[in-house]
Amino acid sequence: MRNKKLIPFEVIEKAVTGEPEAIELVLQHYSPRIKYLSKYQGHFNSDIQDRLQAQLMKAIIQFRFYK
């Protein structure tokens, strides 16, 4: 029984190859977290949000799981 809260393996597999839809799904999955982290000095900061999204996208395609 896999954890339902996690992103399915199939999506991860696609996202790391750079498929836009899968990456979009990952971004959506983490959007609450990004929103939460985008608060700077008590205010929501859209610049930070953009930055976080960009860095997450950059990181997703760098993720490697096969040995």
Add this chain to the structure above:
Amino acid sequence: MIYSEEYKEHIEYTFAAFCKVVLHKAAMSAYRDFGRKQKREVSLEYIISETPLEPFTTDTYFEQYDKPTVFAVKGKKFVVASKRLADALLKLSEQRRNVLFLYFFFGYTDAQIGKKYGRSRSTANYWKLAALKQLRKEMERLEHEEQEADTF
């Protein structure tokens, strides 16, 4: 490649942790950068109200001369604002003046100028140097005259 269910689950957890770490680190560096920026950033209104200088300048053209001298070369008109330079240019021969304009305003090379007049590159180079030399001489003479006129 076929992965076992356990391995897939493992990857899911690994990926989740990976994303969390990435976001956390990205957020930390973003806070740091924004903090730095805030420390140094000054609003434009503050600068304008605090500095005695005007925040901008406006260039003025052709105001100090009654009639700016206009040279026409190759269908283009050039206005020479400096009176001394214009006078000195007028003293040059038509051809030397054209060579200077071609070289400095049209960006012609020596070879191109030479071709235009049916002469060699070195000839064009000589014309240019001679024209510049004469121009300098004329300008120095005019400067002298102005100084003399001032002293009397």
